[in-house]
Amino acid sequence: MAVPEKFPDGARLRIDKWLWHARFFKSRTLSAKLAASGKLRVNREVVRKSGYTVKPGDVLTFPKGKDIRVIEIVGLGERRGPAAEAQTLYRDLSPPQPKQRTEAVAKRDQGAGRPTKNERRAIERLRNRSL
Known part of the structure; x- marks a missing residue:
């Protein structure tokens, strides 16, 4: 006698359960809320x-x-297994995310902290000169 397959051809699985098996959400309740x-x-x-x-x-x-x-x-999971097993259930087709532009903010040397009193006065002189 043959053992029946868990997921034969044409098998289906609830969307909330599949998202939970594939580890996109920590709980099945969260995946159900998304749906x-x-x-x-x-x-x-x-x-x-x-x-x-x-x-x-x-x-x-x-x-x-x-x-x-x-x-x-790509596949239906039988259980919520480890991350390596969950990654075999899908193929990611998401477009690559653009890199964040963090260069727009002026960078200071690490440890430079706030300007000293002398540096603040120099900054004020520069500001007043430009008027």
């Missing part, structure tokens, strides 16, 4: 129920922090 909020899309269609079922090949789009994640489902 109910209407900010989650599956194959470009808005999902409003946490019971929506997904299958391998579906593309998910959802906000995660300040980023927009675009994920293709």
Whole structure:
């Protein structure tokens, strides 16, 4: 007698459970809240129920922090395993994030701290001279 597969061809899994298995959220409740909020899309269609079922090949789009994640489902997880196992469940299609521009702020030498009294007076002289 053959042992039945856990996920045969055409298998589906609830979206909240899959997001939790893939470790995008710390709890299943948080993933269910995302689905109910209407900010989650599956194959470009808005999902409003946490019971929506997904299958391998579906593309998910959802906000995660300040980023927009675009994920293709590769497999369905049987459990919430370690991170290495969870990363095998999806392929990340998110566009690369632009680098932050931190150079706009003037940099001081580390440990320079506040200007001394003498430096403050020099700054005031420069400001008054420009008027």
